[in-house]
Amino acid sequence: MSAGYVTGGRDRRRLTRHLRLGDRAYRRVLQGFGVFVLVIFVAVGATLFIQAWPAFKHSGPGFVTGTTWDPSHAIYGAVPFIAGTLFTSAIGLALAIPIGIGAAIFLAEYAPRRISGALGMLVELLAAVPSVVYGLWGFLVLGPIFQNTIEPRLSWLPFAHGAPLPVGLLLAGVILAVMVLPTIVAVTRDLANAVPATSREAVFGLGGTRWQMVRTAVLPAIRTGVVGAVVLGLGRALGETMAVTFVIGNTNAVPNSLIAPAQTMASLIANEFTEATEPFHASALLGIAVLLLVIAVIVNALARLLVWSVSREVRETV
Amino acid sequence: MTGTPLKTFFAPDSRSTVAAEAEARPAPAITVRGLGVRFGSKLALSGVDMDFPTGRITALIGPSGCGKTTLLRSLNRLHDTTPGARVLGSVHLGDLDVYAPEINPTEIRARIGMVFQRPNPFPTLSIYDNVVSGLRLNGIRKKAILNDAAESALQSAALWDSVSHKLKTSAMRLSGGEQQRLCIARALAVEPDVLLMDEPTSALDPIATSRIETLLRALVKQVTIIIVTHNMQQAARVSDYCAFLMVEEDRVGHLVEEGLTLQIFSKPADPRTEEYVTGRIG
Known part of the structure; x- marks a missing residue:
């Protein structure tokens, strides 16, 4: 890992830590967006189903x-x-x-x-x-x-x-x-x-x-x-x-x-x-x-x- | 490359089949007069007069942009498929005027086969279907004819022994060199009079390249070959005749000189040819 780097040890560590921080934040944000899509889909589906439940119960399989x-x-x-x-x-x-x-x-x-x-x-x-x-x-x-x-x-x-x-x-x-x-x-x-x-x-x-x-x-x-x-x-x-x-x-x-x-x-x-x-x-x-x-x-x-x-x-x- | 003695281009054994000394030039398979090509308003090649001898390998060499590929593609009317391209002058295949209005370009392309820079087998077809694809495109359906043609084309392309047991597998399973030989077999299966090759080894490793070069020397007994190459050693190794094209500041791509390969590489008439083949320009 360390072999081959031109920059000195401490400088490099600071540099990579900085990158890692930015990397992690970026990943979290993207993860958030991804979860958001999932949440919307589940929320829409769940609300629809909950509200439709009375009719499903009333009609039984006959609904389909x-x-x-x-x-x-x-x-x-x-x-x-x-x-x-x-x-x-x-x-x-x-x-x-x-x-x-x-x-x-x-x-x-x-x-x-x-x-x-x-x-x-x-x-x-x-x-x-x-x-x-x-x-x-x-x-x-x-x-x-x-x-x-x-x-x-x-x-x-x-x-x-x-x-x-x-x-x-x-x-x-x-x-x-x-x-x-x-x-x-x-x-x-x-x-x-x-x-x-x-x-x-x-x-x-x-x-x-x-x-x-x-x-x-x-x-x-x-x-x-x-x-x-x-x-x-x-x-x-x-x-x-x-x-x-x-x-x-x-x-x-x-x-x-x-x-x-x-x-x-x-x-x-x-x-x-x-x-x-x-x-x-x-x-x-x-x-x-x-x-x-x-x-x-x-x-x-x-x-x-x-x-x-x-x-x-x-x-x-x- | 500068200063390399010209003789080192010629390994003695590899040229044993090449007419090393002057011979009576065979009758032309393709004759080109006043050939030029323009793309839209831009002229890419002009004023080429040349005969391509039957049963020989002619190499087209020259620096990038000199028009050698453009020249090659005008021989089988491939420019017809490019919007805006126009071919000037005349091309004759034997007595046949290739650009006569009544000529169907697809018939010309069946008689003048082509192999391209990168191996381009049909990716969704098997080895067998690739080899016979040209015949099928030309309406041949009889199984016996197709089988015979496939075997003899693969034999000619030195591929039969390694693929005869797996003809139904995909062409894409073959290595790059094998794919290129498959493309050669595919071109040979329609039994063309002339085979055009546009830098056929530029995407291949040295071993695959050398196998193709050996193959070309064997193939030239049955088909006239015209090959574009960037590699001067290759031109020296495989070709009988050689044409040097150039593009200069004040002149679009044109033919500088052509003749026996040995002569082009050892006693070129034009100083620009000598500079190019010794590696000083281009």
């Missing part, structure tokens, strides 16, 4: 498995909203993933630099649009188009029966897709731009076309990160409240069709919390919030598992 939500008779079943949340998010991702990855690959690999810069900025602006604006636009503009033009042409689909409305699952899913898209595009594009030139030239040097280059060099290199981007988008889709509330139709029933009006967990809370005067009603809404939190945690854990398994596969080959 019941399909009826009728506050006037104090019947609280969350299935319609769990279904609404999962369906809208699934529709949103199903649309946003292919479009988002495609757009990102176009921006990174095909578009001339000037177009790519301008389009890229637009995409990032999309992420800055407040969700209430998306909701309003969805309700006023997209809703009528869906009712009159799109949904009547979807009746051949197996799960798209029912009267076309200016609201519903599909419309909410499409709005969610628009909202999730910028995240997926921006992250995927940055990942693609970070793929080193040597990987690309390996394909070009063998006589590969640009598409072959994308498939062989770019996509395998970025897949882990893309999963991460999708998870970010999914997080937003699951919890999105304002925009969905505008276009979901606010119907407390399990949706029986792709175009049926429905309700998500978040939109239910937004719709009913001001008038939650029936017995257990407010508590039941907090119970929904607990379920939403649990679903978000489960989905994130699954996504992490997916990222982990994909990256392990890559690590094994590295």
Whole structure:
């Protein structure tokens, strides 16, 4: 330890003690911040659970498995909203993933630099649009188009029966897709731009076309990160409240069709919390919030598992 | 390096296969006339006239920034993939005008293979899939053809004996030198007429470097090789012909002189060449 130092013993000790002090203080502060995050999470979760407890006790397991939500008779079943949340998010991702990855690959690999810069900025602006604006636009503009033009042409689909409305699952899913898209595009594009030139030239040097280059060099290199981007988008889709509330139709029933009006967990809370005067009603809404939190945690854990398994596969080959 | 007698570059045994004395120069595999490259408004290379003899190793040497890599990359139209790059003049592969408008650059790149500075095997593919990737990119799917090509390419790259039992493992498990030989095998599998090498040993240790150099002497019997190198001893050891490029204050990258390697290193026509090969500049 001591060998090799140029400074004398006492000077050095003073110097390192000083460093150690600063080091320790710095560590404590960071530790504090870390604990703070944990405390907030636990506090929110605990308060929600405590306040939701009366409704849980009142409804029993039926709270999670019941399909009826009728506050006037104090019947609280969350299935319609769990279904609404999962369906809208699934529709949103199903649309946003292919479009988002495609757009990102176009921006990174095909578009001339000037177009790519301008389009890229637009995409990032999309992420800055407040969700209430998306909701309003969805309700006023997209809703009528869906009712009159799109949904009547979807009746051949197996799960798209029912009267076309200016609201519903599909419309909410499409709005969610628009909202999730910028995240997926921006992250995927940055990942693609970070793929080193040597990987690309390996394909070009063998006589590969640009598409072959994308498939062989770019996509395998970025897949882990893309999963991460999708998870970010999914997080937003699951919890999105304002925009969905505008276009979901606010119907407390399990949706029986792709175009049926429905309700998500978040939109239910937004719709009913001001008038939650029936017995257990407010508590039941907090119970929904607990379920939403649990679903978000489960989905994130699954996504992490997916990222982990994909990256392990890559690590094994590295 | 200053003052090193030129003869010490040439270890007698390592050059046994190299045409040490003047020979009738073989017909050119690639002919370059008035070649220049500009990136945006900046000219990087200009006015190169040169023939690359068939079945020989030609080394491109010169100080950093002289345009040797730029020259190399213009031969297989790799600059096409760089936005803003423009190639002037002409390149012919045999009789084929490489830059003719009707020519598809991907076909050129299948006939003129390339090996890069850093080994760049596809990290998610196995050794086998790496070797046959060029063939698959060119639409060949038949298992028997792929297997034969993989074996003969790995044989040519002196890698078969050490990897034949683990073809399905990841290419990234190989050492750096083995990865580079895998990249050479990958380039050879599509049976190119010419193999371009851009400082192929600069990321490798001396032992791996020497194995690649030995390999090049064996490979030149089946493919014309053009190699960029920073290392003059390497140029002297492996090349039959040598081209010296330079960049000067008032002149962008250009060809100073080219000829038999022995002549370039022992009796260069241009004093700048002599200064460079004896280590006084660059």
